[in-house]
Amino acid sequence: DADVTQTPRNRITKTGKRIMLECSQTKGHDRMYWYRQDPGLGLRLIYYSFDVKDINKGEISDGYSVSRQAQAKFSLSLESAIPNQTALYFCATSVGTGAYTQYFGPGTRLTVL
Amino acid sequence: GQQLNQSPQSMFIQEGEDVSMNCTSSSIFNTWLWYKQDPGEGPVLLIALYKAGELTSNGRLTAQFGITRKDSFLNISASIPSDVGIYFCAGPVSGGSNYKLTFGKGTLLTVNP
Numbered sequence: 001d002a003d004v005t006q007t008p009r010n011r012i013t014k015t016g017k018r019i020m021l022e023c024s025q026t027k028g029h030d031r032m033y034w035y036r037q038d039p040g041l042g043l044r045l046i047y048y049s050f051d052v053k054d055i056n057k058g059e060i061s062d063g064y065s066v067s068r069q070a071q072a073k074f075s076l077s078l079e080s081a082i083p084n085q086t087a088l089y090f091c092a093t094s095v096g097t098g099a100y101t102q103y104f105g106p107g108t109r110l111t112v113l
Numbered sequence: 114g115q116q117l118n119q120s121p122q123s124m125f126i127q128e129g130e131d132v133s134m135n136c137t138s139s140s141i142f143n144t145w146l147w148y149k150q151d152p153g154e155g156p157v158l159l160i161a162l163y164k165a166g167e168l169t170s171n172g173r174l175t176a177q178f179g180i181t182r183k184d185s186f187l188n189i190s191a192s193i194p195s196d197v198g199i200y201f202c203a204g205p206v207s208g209g210s211n212y213k214l215t216f217g218k219g220t221l222l223t224v225n226p
Contacts, residue, residue, distance in 0.1 A: 004155075031212060040122075042201065042218035043156070050212075058213075090155050096212055100144050100205045104155030 003027045004105035006091050012111045019078040021108050023091030029103075031096045032074040034058075034066060037088040037107075046089075049074055050096065081112040115140045117202055119217035127225050132189040134220045136202030145185040146203040146214070147176050156201055160187070192224050 004025045013019050023032065034046040045058030047066040055066060063085060067075045078085055088109055092102040118137050126132060136145070144163055148156035160171050162178035162185060169176055177186045189196055199219040206213040 033213075040218060043216040045213060048213060092155075094212060100212060100214060101146060101158055101161055102203075102214060104148075104157070106155050107153075 004091060004093055004103055006089075006105040006108050008108060009106065010109045012113065013081055014113050015082055017081050017112075019081050019110065021076045021078075021089055021091075021110070023074045023076070023105055025072050025091075025093045025103075025105075027093055027103060028071075029093035029095050030071065031094045032068065033092040033094070033102060034064075034074065034076045035090045035092065036060060037090060043090065046076065078110075078112075081110075083112045086110060086112045115204075115206060115215050117204060117215055117217035119200075119202055119220050121220060122218070123221040123223070125223045125225065126192055128192060128194060130192050132192055132196070132222060133186065134188075134200060134222075135184060135186045136217050137184040138204070139183065141182040142185075142204035143182070144205055145176070145178050147174075147185070147187050148201040148203060148216075150199040150201065150219070152198065156199075159200075189222075192222075194224050194226050197222060197224050 007022045031050050033048040035043040044060050046064050049055050049068045052068050065077045088107050090107050091105040094102045147159045150156045160176040165182050166180050167178040173190045175188045201219045202217045203214045
C-alpha cells in the first residue's frame with residue numbers, strides 16, 4: 001500500500017463550489033505539506049504543518065485553507081473554487097528533524113469550470 | 114527569495130544517449146535533492162546530496178553537489194524510454210530550520226525509442 005495517499009485523484013467542479021482534498025500518510029511523519037503544480041511553474045507550497053497544532057502559510061495560500069485532523073491526516077480546502085485554481089495538487093510528508101527529504105502522494109488533478 | 118534555475122527546460126533525446134541537466138542558484142545550499150516525476154504521478158526522490166563536491170550514483174543516474182554549493186548536476190547514462198518524465202532539483206529554504214524546500218521548475222525529458 002502507498003505510504004502517502006490522496007483522495008480524490010481527479011475532481012471536476014464548478015466556480016464557487018467548496019472543495020476538500022484529503023491526504024493520509026502511514027509513514028509516521030510529523031510534517032506535512034500541500035503543493036500546487038502548474039505546467040512550467042514547478043511545485044509551489046500552499047501550506048505546511050509541523051504537527052497537529054502547527055499550521056503555516058506557504059507562498060501561495062490565498063484562496064486555500066487547511067486542517068490537520070491528526071498526525072496522519074492533512075486536508076486542503078478551496079472555500080470558493082475559481083478557474084485559476086485548476087492544477088495538480090500534491091501532499092507531501094517529511095520526518096522533520098535532521099532530514100529535508102519529502103515524500104509525495106500521487107496527486108489530485110482538480111479542474112474548476 | 115531563493116530560486117533554483119534548472120536547465121534545460123526540456124530535452125528530446127534518442128534511446129541510448131546520455132543526458133545532463135543542472136540546477137543553479139544565487140544562494141548557497143547545504144543539501145541538494147533530485148526528484149523524478151513520472152507522468153500522472155507524484156515526484157519520487159532519486160538522489161540526495163549533503164556535502165560540497167559529493168558525487169552520488171543511483172544505477173544509471175549520477176548527481177553532483179557543486180563545489181561552490183550554488184549548483185548541482187544530474188546525469189543519466191544510456192537513457193531508456195522509462196526515463197521519460199520531469200526532473201526536479203530542490204533544496205532547503207534559507208535558514209533550513211523550517212524544513213521547507215524550494216523546487217526548480219523542472220526539466221522535461223522525452224526519450225525516443
